[in-house]
Amino acid sequence: MEADKIKESIKKAAQELFRKFGYHKTSVNEIAKRAKIAKATIYKYFDSKEDVLHSLLMDYIRLSVDDLIHSNTLEVDEEAHLNSLIMKTCRLSYTVCNEFIGWDFIRESANSQAFLKNLSNELEEMLVNAFSQLSGIRKHETYLQRLRFLIKCSKSIVFSFAFTSVSDSDVRKNFVSFQKEILPYLVKAAITV
Secondary structure (H helix, E strand, C coil): CCHHHHHHHHHHHHHHHHHHHCCCCCCHHHHHHHHCCCHHHHHHHCCCHHHHHHHHHHHHHHHHHHHHHHCCCCCCCHHHHHHHHHHHHHHHHHHHHHHHHCHHHHHHCHHHHHHHHHHHHHHHHHHHHHHHCCCCCCCCHHHHHHHHHHHHHHHHHHHHHHHHCCCHHHHHHHHHHHHHHHHHHHHHHHHCC
């Protein structure tokens, strides 16, 4: 197998196992077995299981960011566009936590908070860069700082759901509360110049 195909087979195997058993309950041995390669081969391409997860998530996020940014082009105004963008970003974050990592790992692992912080920082950069390149959007530095503020506030609130909610239904309730009670004020603060 060529290098790209091996790397993709590792990520595909890991994704299947992470979705089925969660990140925490999946071992590197199981990933190697599913990918039909030796365990050492994984370490040739990735430094750790966490690195496999990061690569997998960044691929997923990159594919999703373009859709997040451009799917709202028919929104009537900037406020509605930003509100929808943040909610879609929250749903993306929820999907990442729910399908790839697993809520138990997020709540119980000391490493998960640092991992999620790094991941959310990369997502923030991708969103700000993509949003700033949209035509018809104000692009001056103050506006981009306000956009960054909106994203930072939103991601802080959303990621706090994962660490404080007892169940998935609590997470969903918190998302609804965030959407109705907090997000409208954050968006207004971000677009008021």
